[in-house]
Amino acid sequence: MEKHFTDATFDAEVLKETKPVLVDFWASWCGPCRMIAPTIEEIAKELDGKAIVGKLNVDENMQTANGYGVQSIPTLLIFKNGKVVEQFIGVKEKDEIKEAILKHV
């Protein structure tokens, strides 16, 4: 299952996590974000145990979105040991995202 990160939980659940973490920056009014939501869910299931996969609603968690300079959604950031190691802006293929996460497992 994918997680739902917030400004309050970001430090503990993303930055302090030792496994790679995929964060999907999204909002309910973003059409492309909604179209890729099923892909993110599938990735969460398929990489269960290997990586953490979650979403961050930019509308409710502006602080984190601003902190990473997100100005376009969907943006996908992959974190490892508290640092951004991969970045995708816009819709990408599932395998491309999965491969990028697996590089850091």
Place this chain on the structure above:
Amino acid sequence: MLNIGMRNTIIIGSGPAGYTAAIYAARADLSPLLFEGMEPGGQLTTTTEVENYPGFPEGVMGPDLMVTLKKQALRFQTEIKSEIVSAIRREADGTFVVTSKNVEYPTKTVILAMGASARRLGLESEKALYGKGVSACATCDGFFFKGKKVIIVGGGDTAMEEAQFLTRFAETVTIVHRRDAFRASKIMQERVQANPKIRIVWNAIITEILGIDVGHVTGVKLSSTTEEKHWEMPIDGVFAAIGHEPNSSIVKEIVECDEKGYVKVTPGTSKTSIEGIFACGDLQDPHYRQAITAAGSGCMAAIDVERYLSEKGV
């Protein structure tokens, strides 16, 4: 010998045309395979309210409509892959091979529904700053420009609509247009001109977007289209609404296209210059380009495929 895994039809594209073709083909027991492509759901996913799609008296949000169409296609056993097709090949026996992610999918027919994509300005600095102040989707990204200054390039209805939309967030919206008059409808022009947050710069083009050194958009370089004049404008965001281009690059060598890249079809049908390949939606429509005409032509393509298969007896 029939190739194992030979499909009846493969649909490429996931806008109203592609999904309608899928719904019809699936209901006709053709077990279609649909590739979503690079913009799942197509152009409607970046719009807001659609007020002219029949069946929705209160209007419908573009992304909602696409989620609904996808559900309907899945209900009738369409197989959907969220992948991008890289090539289509015609075999000597008149069948086709569609390639995606180095996997080859043999098929008896192909329905092309790749649609059209918003045209970009075509600047190197635009690519470098994409997602860092340069946006291809006003409805997605307008939110990030609260209290900021943005530019929208264009002079048609889409540019007017997006300028209006962006004023919900931005402090000012400057429309940059290369001519001295808009081609947008009169009502849209009037709305824009009455909006106190919107400014217009006539007869100008953007030659460069500034800010690569700091990692986000800080301004633009402008040039006049009527005189030898160049200047800079500080700005936080750049949006473009300068028309659309058909996504026909992977089929240009296979089927006949017009000079603008639209796939040519026999009028009143979805038949392309190659037997067994059908086209629908914006990919073959330089005239109407509506969700409902795309959906209608997707239906035509599926019916044309069904007839083609039964005539061939395959």
